[in-house]
Amino acid sequence: MSVKRSMSVREKRENRWGVLFSLPCILGFLIFALIPMVVSLVLSFMNYNFTTGGSFTGLSNYKQLFSGADPYFYKSLTVTVIYVLLSIPSSLIFAFFIALLLNTDVKGKGIFRTIFYLPTVVPIVAMAAIWMWIFNPDMGLANHLLKGIHMPVSKWLSGESSVIPTLVFINLWTTGSTMVIFLAGIQDVPRQLLEAVQIDGGGFFAKLRHVIIPMMTPTIFYNAVMGVINGFQIFTQSYVMTQGGPNNASLFYVYYLYREAFEFSRMGKACAIAWVLFVIIMVLTVVIFKNSNRWVYYGGE
Amino acid sequence: MKRKLVTVAIAATMTAALVLGGCGGSGGSASKDSSAKSGSDEEVNLKFTYWGSGDEKKAIEESVDKFMDANPNIHVDLMHIPNEDFLTKLNAMIAAGETPDISYSAAWKMQMGEEGLIYNFFDLLDDMGLKKEDYLSTCWWNWSPEESAGPVQANVTTNLMYNADCFEEANVENPPTKVEDAWSWDEFVEKAQELTLDTKGRNAKDPDFDANNIKQYGVMFGTDWNVYMPFIYSAGGGYLNEQMDGLGLNDPESAKVIQNFADLINKYHVSPTAVQKNAMPNAATALASKQAAMYIDGSWNHLDLMNSGCNWGVGVLPIDQNYTTFFDGGSLIIFKSTKHLKETEKLYLWLTNPESSERITELYRTLWMPVQTEYYTEPDKVDFWASEKLPARPAGFQDAIVKATYDHAVTATEIDVKNFNEINTLVQSALEQVWSGSKTAEEAMTAVKGQTDSLVEGTYSGSRS
Numbered sequence: 001m002s003v004k005r006s007m008s009v010r011e012k013r014e015n016r017w018g019v020l021f022s023l024p025c026i027l028g029f030l031i032f033a034l035i036p037m038v039v040s041l042v043l044s045f046m047n048y049n050f051t052t053g054g055s056f057t058g059l060s061n062y063k064q065l066f067s068g069a070d071p072y073f074y075k076s077l078t079v080t081v082i083y084v085l086l087s088i089p090s091s092l093i094f095a096f097f098i099a100l101l102l103n104t105d106v107k108g109k110g111i112f113r114t115i116f117y118l119p120t121v122v123p124i125v126a127m128a129a130i131w132m133w134i135f136n137p138d139m140g141l142a143n144h145l146l147k148g149i150h151m152p153v154s155k156w157l158s159g160e161s162s163v164i165p166t167l168v169f170i171n172l173w174t175t176g177s178t179m180v181i182f183l184a185g186i187q188d189v190p191r192q193l194l195e196a197v198q199i200d201g202g203g204f205f206a207k208l209r210h211v212i213i214p215m216m217t218p219t220i221f222y223n224a225v226m227g228v229i230n231g232f233q234i235f236t237q238s239y240v241m242t243q244g245g246p247n248n249a250s251l252f253y254v255y256y257l258y259r260e261a262f263e264f265s266r267m268g269k270a271c272a273i274a275w276v277l278f279v280i281i282m283v284l285t286v287v288i289f290k291n292s293n294r295w296v297y298y299g300g301e
Numbered sequence: 302m303k304r305k306l307v308t309v310a311i312a313a314t315m316t317a318a319l320v321l322g323g324c325g326g327s328g329g330s331a332s333k334d335s336s337a338k339s340g341s342d343e344e345v346n347l348k349f350t351y352w353g354s355g356d357e358k359k360a361i362e363e364s365v366d367k368f369m370d371a372n373p374n375i376h377v378d379l380m381h382i383p384n385e386d387f388l389t390k391l392n393a394m395i396a397a398g399e400t401p402d403i404s405y406s407a408a409w410k411m412q413m414g415e416e417g418l419i420y421n422f423f424d425l426l427d428d429m430g431l432k433k434e435d436y437l438s439t440c441w442w443n444w445s446p447e448e449s450a451g452p453v454q455a456n457v458t459t460n461l462m463y464n465a466d467c468f469e470e471a472n473v474e475n476p477p478t479k480v481e482d483a484w485s486w487d488e489f490v491e492k493a494q495e496l497t498l499d500t501k502g503r504n505a506k507d508p509d510f511d512a513n514n515i516k517q518y519g520v521m522f523g524t525d526w527n528v529y530m531p532f533i534y535s536a537g538g539g540y541l542n543e544q545m546d547g548l549g550l551n552d553p554e555s556a557k558v559i560q561n562f563a564d565l566i567n568k569y570h571v572s573p574t575a576v577q578k579n580a581m582p583n584a585a586t587a588l589a590s591k592q593a594a595m596y597i598d599g600s601w602n603h604l605d606l607m608n609s610g611c612n613w614g615v616g617v618l619p620i621d622q623n624y625t626t627f628f629d630g631g632s633l634i635i636f637k638s639t640k641h642l643k644e645t646e647k648l649y650l651w652l653t654n655p656e657s658s659e660r661i662t663e664l665y666r667t668l669w670m671p672v673q674t675e676y677y678t679e680p681d682k683v684d685f686w687a688s689e690k691l692p693a694r695p696a697g698f699q700d701a702i703v704k705a706t707y708d709h710a711v712t713a714t715e716i717d718v719k720n721f722n723e724i725n726t727l728v729q730s731a732l733e734q735v736w737s738g739s740k741t742a743e744e745a746m747t748a749v750k751g752q753t754d755s756l757v758e759g760t761y762s763g764s765r766s
Contacts, residue, residue, distance in 0.1 A: 050396040052416045071727060071752035138580045158576040160739075246575075247733045262389040264723060265412070 044271035054268055061272035073273075075248055076256035079164065083252065084231040086168045092223055095175040096216075099182035100208075113183070120176030128240040131170050132157065157242055160249040167237055167250065178223050185219035186212065190299075217296040221288070228284050232277060253277060345641045347377045347648060348401040350391060352384040356604055357668060361652075364660035368651045375644045402639040403648060406450065408715045408722050410634050411761070414444040419634045420642075422451035429646050439712040440672050442632050443761055453716075454653050455630040456670040457600045458706045459527050461619070462584065465612045467517065467594035471496050471504065476595070476616025478697030480624045480705050486532075486561055489619035493519030493571040496594035505571050512570040517591050519571035521578065522562060523598035524736060526725060527629060530714045531618055532558040534625035539765045540714045547754040549765075550728065551746035559735060559742035567738035575736045585609045599629075600702060604667040607693035614695045617705050626706050629713035630669070655686055662686075667693040670702075677707045717766040719758040727753050 007015070044061055048054035065073045102113050119127065134141045135156035143153040156166045193211045202210070213220075235254040238244055244251035244259070257277070261270035351361060358381050365377050380401070382390045388409055394400060395418070406413075413419050426433065442450040461476055468475050473495050477483055484492065494505035496519035503510050505519065522528050530540065538555030541548065549555055565572040573581060585605030587593040596602070597618070606613045618626065633652060639645050651657045655665035655676065665671055665686045676682045687694050687703050715721045731749035734740040740748075760766045 050392040051413065051418050069755065136580050137576045155576055158579065160734075160737075245730065245733060246737070247730050262392065263726075265388070265392055265409075 040271040040274060043268050044275050046268045047266075048268035048271075049265045050267060051265070057268070061269045062276070064269070065272060065276065072248065072251060072256050072259075076251045076253045079249065079251055080232060080234070080253040083164055083168065083234060084228065086164065087171045087231050087234075088224060088227040090168055091172055091175045091178060091227065092220065094172045095178040095223070096182050096220075098175075099179050099186055100212075102179070102183055103186045113180075116179060117176040119173045124174070124236045125240055127170075127173065128237060131173075132241050135166060157250075158246060160246050163242060163246065163250045167234075167241075170237065171234075178227075181219060181223060182216070185216050189215045214297050215299065218298055221292050221296045225285055225288055228288065229281055232281050343374060345375055345644050347375060347403065347639075347641060347644055348380065348399075349377050349403050349648065350380045350382055350387075350394075350401045351405040352382055352387050353405075354604075356608075357664070360660045360664050360668075364652070364658050364664075365648075367658040367660065368648060371651075372644070372647060375641075375647070377648065400636050400638045402641065402645045403633055403635050405455075405631050406634045407631050410442065410450045410632070411444045411719075413634070414448060414450050417637065419450060419636055421447075422449040422635075423447065425635070425642075425646060428642075429650055435673050435675070437628060437672055437674055437677070437707075437710070439710045440628050440716075442716055445761070450634050451632040452653075453628060453630040453672050454633045455601075455668070456628050456672045457630050458628055458670065458702065459531055459597065459618065459626060460600050460702055461595060461597050461616045462588060462602060462606065463595045463614055463616065464588045464591060464593075465614050467496055467591055471498075471594070475614060476619075478616055478701040480617055480709065483617045483621050483624065484619040485621040486619055488621075489520075490565070490569060490571070493565065493595065494569060495519070497569075497571040505569060510570075515570065515573075518573055518593045520565060520595040520597065521572055521581070521584070521587055521593040522565070522596065523584075524562075524575070524732060525729065526714050527599060528597055529558055529562055531626040532561075532620060534627075534711060535620045535623045537623070540718055541757060541760065541766060543765060545757070545759040545765055547757050548724070548728070548746065548750050551743055551750055553743070556741075556743040556746055559732070559746070563735045563738065563742060566736060575733065588613060600670065601668055603693045607667055615698055615701045617701045624705065624709045625711055627710050627713040628670070628672070628706060629715065630672075666691050677703060712762060712766065714766055717760045717762050719761060720756045724753050724756050727756075 045056055046054040047057045064070050098116055137155045137158050146153050154162050157163050189212055194207055197207045197211055233254050234252050238250045238252045238255045242250045244255050257270050257273045260266050365379060436452040440453040463476055473492055497505040498517040499511040500514045500516045533555045536554045536558055538552055539549040566574055581587055584596045584598050584602045588596055589609035589611035633649055635645050655662055655671045671686055687699050689696055689698055727749055731745045735742050735745045
């Protein structure tokens with residue numbers, strides 16, 4: 001219960017300046033996020049295209065998607081879900097593992113940290129070009145090495161069944177930020193707990209199992225949520241490397257959205273596709289949050 | 302007070318956002334009276350969007366410079382946009398109210414025509430002093446009997462190109478250049494086998510032939526509609542079925558043609574797999590470096606072949622019955638939003654007249670073919686662009702390309718089939734399984750029918766395509 005009192009002149013002036021200084025942020029949010037979102041929600045109920053505008057068609061865009069009348073909707077959703085299911089666990093485990101390694105006291109720790117973070121800085125298109133060359137089925141480095149040790153070769157990005165696993169593998173390369181966050185988390189694990197395990201005669205795995213991982217759950221949780229949000233929005237890799245092929249095996253949801261909007265000029269439908277994605281990501285995020293209290297441990301609870 | 306200030310701030314930003322943040326541009330709502338200023342001497346700026354290879358870009362730039370020299374009051378802003386992003390960029394320009402005056406265009410122009418964004422070319426004919434009869438009859442991009450996006454401008458056709466040295470080394474006679482001498486498909490496969498060599502120099506007919514280590518392929522081919530459709534038309538099939546209410550590529554005669562092409566890869570091993578082909582260079586380089594002895598694809602490759610300096614030739618397609626083919630290519634569209642119709646028409650005439658300037662002439666002697674009938678019927682006009690003394694017009698060119706196409710042309714599939722762009726996106730994906738050998742042509746095309754047939758709306762001409 002606060003008692004309302006009128007502000008002093010100084011408070012008013014401070015407020016004014018405060019608003020003024022935060023205006024760029026507010027403006028940016030309004031112009032580049034909120035207003036476009038509202039507009040796209042409106043457009044998703046229209047058969048809008050760039051050139052001629054459009055008219056309201058009610059729910060028909062959404063009906064078309066869910067009824068299966070559109071040949072790509074369920075296909076792209078399936079492809080994307082499979083990608084997310086594979087890429088999140090693999091990238092979390094990989095990043096966690098690298099972070100553990102980087103946490104050890106080796107010589108040139110800083111250099112190693114830089115090396116592992118570097119791929120994250122490389123523009124994704126440049127990275128895609130390099131991987132395309134490595135995974136070229138005929139002359140690529142990967143198959144060349146496999147042949148060298150008499151292992152079976154793969155079609156990698158050109159095979160219908162191998163394209164998603166290949167993209168998941170390539171994704172491990174871009175887990176630098178996840179790794180850095182893990183590293184920060186690991187370094188925050190209280191020393192005395194680790195020492196306690198040591199005194200009880202526990203080795204590295206006991207430390208990991210009973211101290212490090214439980215103390216890290218908030219970080220893992222955060223990275224998992226971000227992984228879901230980003231994983232569903234994978235686009236550049238398929239746009240650059242596979243154009244959704246072979247036979248739509250890598251037609252990711254956002255690439256499908258892009259195609260509807262910019263190749264087939266169906267802006268209204270593309271907006272509907274975008275909003276379906278928004279709802280999917282939101283529901284998943286809520287689900288992860290809701291069951292987080294079962295496994296996420298915050299110190300001091 | 303505080304609240305008021307915030308309210309004002311938010312209101313201001315909302316207004317700014319609404320004003321700034323794309324309330325869609327006014328695409329093509331200009332009426333005729335606001336445009337079409339008469340061609341006086343006032344300074345005008347035209348915007349021309351186009352795509353094309355480096356060579357084409359240079360040629361367009363130079364010829365437009367020439368055009369501006371000849372018309373000092375007209376300035377043309379050239380915008381070269383890569384082919385794959387072209388429509389995206391163009392759509393964005395239209396939405397932002399920055400529509401070009403004139404542009405290259407592909408099959409998507411038909412929708413723009415129906416939406417009233419571009420001029421009906423038939424309405425401009427008199428203005429430009431042109432007649433419908435001047436042009437090849439199969440080359441009109443018409444979205445209705447009375448409305449047209451204009452005739453093909455960058456005219457090309459499907460053809461068989463080859464490296465004569467490969468033929469000589471394998472002791473195989475060169476492909477025929479006359480329709481009446483054309484190979485049957487079986488003969489063609491046999492020649493391709495004789496021209497396919499493994500690293501030990503054995504050809505594909507040899508029982509010891511090693512299909513895993515091929516040095517020279519007998520034939521390579523483009524995997525899009527422009528390659529298989531002439532064969533399908535000749536076999537009596539079509540892209541659409543007879544009732545024109547569904548895809549026709551799964552009909553036995555059509556599916557057999559596609560299967561024939563897939564067999565070149567998977568059964569006879571005379572053509573590289575799609576995966577191998579991805580890693581290979583373009584047609585001209587593949588022929589010049591003897592990775593392929595023959596190549597079936599568009600005649601736009603002639604410019605690169607000429608530049609490659611190899612000993613190349615052209616032949617008729619291996620179709621020995623009911624030879625059917627087509628001319629095809631994009632057209633120049635003029636947007637209704639132009640404020641300078643007269644000057645835009647001038648530029649149109651300049652770009653589409655094979656004799657307007659040296660650089661344009663060069664394009665019509667290498668990359669493109671003319672689309673005006675006289676260049677096919679009057680011998681001196683034929684020689685003007687197709688003389689076999691020209692570097693990109695090898696011996697037999699006039700028979701194999703000019704005459705064979707002119708005498709046996711139907712309207713190209715992409716020009717006539719409605720919704721072609723979208724249907725073909727589905728078909729192309731499904732065909733990947735055929736080229737890789739995981740499905741037969743009939744299976745794949747039958748499977749994709751479930752998705753394509755809701756998009757099939759027949760043809761613009763009303764006859765089967």
